[in-house]
Amino acid sequence: DPDGPENQELVRRKGIMCAEVCDATCRVLSEQNQVDEAAIRIQVEWCRQMCLESAQAFDGHSGAEETAEACRACARACTEFLATLN
Template sequence: MQDAVFAVPAPGYPGRVTQQTSQQELYRFLEDRFACAQACAECARVCALRAGVLDPGGAESEKVRRKGIMCAEVCEATCRALTEENGRGEADLRVQLAWCRTVCLECAVAFETHRGAGTSAAACRECAAACADFLAALG
């Protein structure tokens, strides 16, 4: 009877999680999901902090500030999607992860051109890589 539990994957789990999935594969999947959620949370924190300390004035500073705020919001939403049981399916998670990855890469580019924002750019790149890794784990 317990084999039936894995017959239909839970929302947010890859379709390939079946009764034949090894415990090690399932642990790796969950570790990747957790690592991505942690990277998103850290990126959100760094982007929000960075957006709050950018030099006021100037169109370029305002553009970078807006990118940082947007990145923080997308990362927070992605973290919530990965850590809460909200009934999202794999397709929804893929869209969220791809969106987060794209926004983080754009934000990293914007931060790289702004004085003193190297740490923020690195956090964005790490988050984008974690999203890409988790997308790969979904298969």
């Protein structure tokens, strides 16, 4: 049951984790002069993957369509940023 309590808890946890990963990624990027490119790449890839997983978790939940799309937009931004790295 997609709206059952266990699945709702999973979606809630995934949303919190995604927000935390995105926040950590923003901090890494704001301090990029102090972090090497390999570490930036790993962090941004982690963010991209978490956003995609979260979007999938939000799919099928009424009222979460915009959230799923925001996650996908963030994943696209991560993909585009990774393409700019050497």
